[in-house]
Amino acid sequence: MAGQLGFHVQQDRCIGCFTCQIACKDKNDLEVGQLFRRVREIAGGGYTETGNNAFRADVYAYWISLSCNHCQDPPCVKNCPTGAMQKRPEDGIVFVDQNKCIGCRYCVWSCPYGAPQYNPQIGKVGKCDFCRDLLAKGEQPACVAACPMRVLDFGPLDELKKKYGGTNQIKGLPDPNTTKPSILITPHRDAALGK
Ligand code: SF4
Ligand code: SF4
Numbered sequence: 352m353a354g355q356l357g358f359h360v361q362q363d364r365c366i367g368c369f370t371c372q373i374a375c376k377d378k379n380d381l382e383v384g385q386l387f388r389r390v391r392e393i394a395g396g397g398y399t400e401t402g403n404n405a406f407r408a409d410v411y412a413y414w415i416s417l418s419c420n421h422c423q424d425p426p427c428v429k430n431c432p433t434g435a436m437q438k439r440p441e442d443g444i445v446f447v448d449q450n451k452c453i454g455c456r457y458c459v460w461s462c463p464y465g466a467p468q469y470n471p472q473i474g475k476v477g478k479c480d481f482c483r484d485l486l487a488k489g490e491q492p493a494c495v496a497a498c499p500m501r502v503l504d505f506g507p508l509d510e511l512k513k514k515y516g517g518t519n520q521i522k523g524l525p526d527p528n529t530t531k532p533s534i535l536i537t538p539h540r541d542a543a544l545g546k
Pocket of ligand 2 (some may be wrong): 364365366367368369370371372390414418498499500501502503518
């Protein structure tokens with residue numbers, strides 16, 4: 352493989368505007384209920400009474416924008432019985448050939464990130480394919496181009512690592528050892544593990 356492609360997410364800049372999600376939905380002409388990229392708010396914490404009617408606030412909230420992570424060990428590919436879900440050898444993009452998809456949903460159940468989307472109207476699964484048609488024209492994926500905060504970037508994973516560092520696990524995401532996701536996140540201060 353020439354170089355596994357991946358996404359970098361500068362999470363501490365994300366304002367939850369949903370532009371990436373909408374740009375993806377528009378590019379892929381998705382039906383209501385179908386999302387190849389999702390923006391989620393994660394919030395928690397609370398108030399601790401410290402005495403004398405005083406309270407300490409430990410609340411937090413942050414956004415995360417996620418699509419398929421084009422995993423290096425993808426269970427969706429391994430568990431697809433027809434070979435419809437494939438990993439491209441040259442750059443590691445995981446995509447579904449809908450001509451071969453029989454809609455069994457094994458990939459949906461296999462993915463810990465909820466990336467493959469079953470479309471009941473056509474009885475097949477679709478998912479992020481890294482906008483490979485745009486990449487072939489030398490353009491950026493639609494989500495990367497659309498983000499007004501420059502949260503998203505893409506490229507060979509080793510180059511992203513050198514440029515940004517980052518981590519493939521933050522609070523709330525599955526154990527990356529399961530699928531080896533091709534994602535690097537520069538976490539929001541409250542999303543970093545151990546905080
Ligand atoms: S994120 Fe899910 S659909 Fe994407 S490659 Fe990994 S396991 Fe497959
Ligand atoms: S477009 Fe950028 S800032 Fe807006 S939700 Fe997506 S990642 Fe966050």
